[in-house]
Amino acid sequence: MKVTLKVYRFNPETDKEPHYDTFNVEAEPTDRVLDCLNKIRWQQDTTLSFRMSCAHGICGSDGLTINSQSALACQKLVKDYDYTKKILIEPLRYFDVVKDLIVDFKPFFERIKSINPQETQSIAKDNIEKERNQTIKERSQFDDALKCILCGCCYGACPVMIGEDREFIGPAAILREQRYLFDSRIADAQERMQIMQKPHGVWGCKSYYKCTVVCPKNIKVTEAILKTKKKITQEQTK
């Protein structure tokens, strides 16, 4: 059968404005959206630019906006959408476009790095040569956060990031901080909580739950953010 994709195009070297191109590809309902994009690039337009690597939901490189919702192109099948109509393919929201569907991830990785204190070590110094055992229960406090593949889909979905506060640190960065704050081995929790409380930090989250809805790893992102807020509040009222 034929599937029609309406694809966002922008080449800053030649285009003044973005535009959309429409492509018809031969596809099965069980084909992935990524398969359709590859067919376009291999058979119709070699200039179409998008990122991909693993094609199996592991590397996090093919986050896109598909029919107005963030998703990994390799995880979504044609039959997940109404393929009797055009499927709209756009770059992830929030980020600046480098070319076509490729966005600039620098602001994302800057935020991920910004959650770490500059001067302190996460693991207590006197513990550095020892085994640092954890119980299953202790480890379970941050297991979910470890599933994050840094795909940025949550940034493209978060109403705070894309509308209310473009400086907001964002869901994936807070999720990563939750991973440290709930790790029984860390020694710099106070510094980490201070970082989270800076302007545009954890309190910027308005619990819209959009990050949780789109996360391709089914991480309970908003729940992790709420746990982080609760821990900070408990610390302040001690």
Ligand code: SF4
């Ligand atoms: S829960 Fe917070 S981080 Fe997630 S989408 Fe809503 S405002 Fe953004």
Ligand code: SF4
């Ligand atoms: S929290 Fe989920 S959506 Fe956000 S970067 Fe991690 S894997 Fe992607």
Ligand code: FES
């Ligand atoms: S290509 Fe690696 S997650 Fe989709």
